[in-house]
Amino acid sequence: MNWKKDDGMTRVLITGAASGLGRALALVFAQRGARIAVADIHAERGAETVTLCLQAGAAEAHFLPLDVGIEGNFADAAEWVSRHWGGLDILVNNAGVAGGGSFDGIPEADWQWMLNINLLGVVRGCRAFTPLFKQQQHGQFVNIASMAGLLNPPGMASYNVAKAGVVALSETLAAELSPWNIKTLVVCPSFFPTNLNESLRTHDAGMKIALPRLLGNQELSAADIAAGIVKALDQGESQYLPHPKAVEAWQVKCAEPEKHAAALRAQALKMAGLKQP
Ligand SMILES: NC(=O)c1ccc[n+]([C@@H]2O[C@H](COP(=O)([O-])OP(=O)(O)OC[C@H]3O[C@@H](n4cnc5c(N)ncnc54)[C@H](O)[C@@H]3O)[C@@H](O)[C@H]2O)c1
16 A cells, blocks of 8 residues: 555645545544645634544644645645655645536636636646655545546536546546656545535526535435545555446446437536427
8 A cells, every 4th residue: 555654644635625525535534543734725614624633533633724726825735744744645636616507608717717726726736746756756646526527517617627637637647657656546526415515606597506406415425435535545546436326427428428428418408498309
């Protein structure tokens, strides 16, 4: 297991760890006695995560104010882990926001906001820590993408594009950085309950109604997905797709792309309020 330190004190930094999947992951690492940096823009919830991590058995837990939309914040975080921990074993690029709606209604400013956080936020994390990981001759990136980046459902163009970019980046780095023993795991969940709806930016009234419903999907909890991610790390995997139903759709897309395209067109017709021809 490449990512576990011999002393059992794995050093982990998780962006967006104040809430949802990031917090759930912090707790799983805490139960293993890891040292955890909870990096987020939400200081109050971040402090709650720190307390929960210490209660769950973390060797250390700290809140780091970090906006993934600002390059310099990652440089500060890399400097912090080098100074306090002498390095880092795992960087989880998890912070993200929700957005979308009908394509022609998404303003360029919202595209830039989405890509800056959900795609460039991951690029920045990987860029900031690759030199340290190369120097250490080991390191693990965990990049939280989405099934949206593989299935590309209608009505979510900006989110789909950002998450597809995270998949592409992760697959590239999994190969390119392997000579330095740097691993990359990309995670593509379907919907699960979190506070993601709080960040929603959309012009589309339908999306404002639909997203909270979709986030109510009880197939898996954030804790289930977090446990699955750590298992995938233990097994040295490079891709983890937690939701079985979404995996079925992905398999259809790979084996019968026209069938998948027809299903998406039917979904789009429903969203547009039109009848199937
Ligand atoms: N919940 C879902 O259904 C779902 C499905 C697929 C993928 N995801 C992805 O999972 C990840 C975690 O989201 P979640 O569902 O736990 O949502 P969440 O809103 O509960 O947690 C996201 C966290 O990211 C933080 N954040 C937002 N912008 C930030 C920024 N610029 N810098 C630093 N932190 C920032 C928020 O403060 C929050 O604590 C996201 O990348 C999301 O796209 C979620």
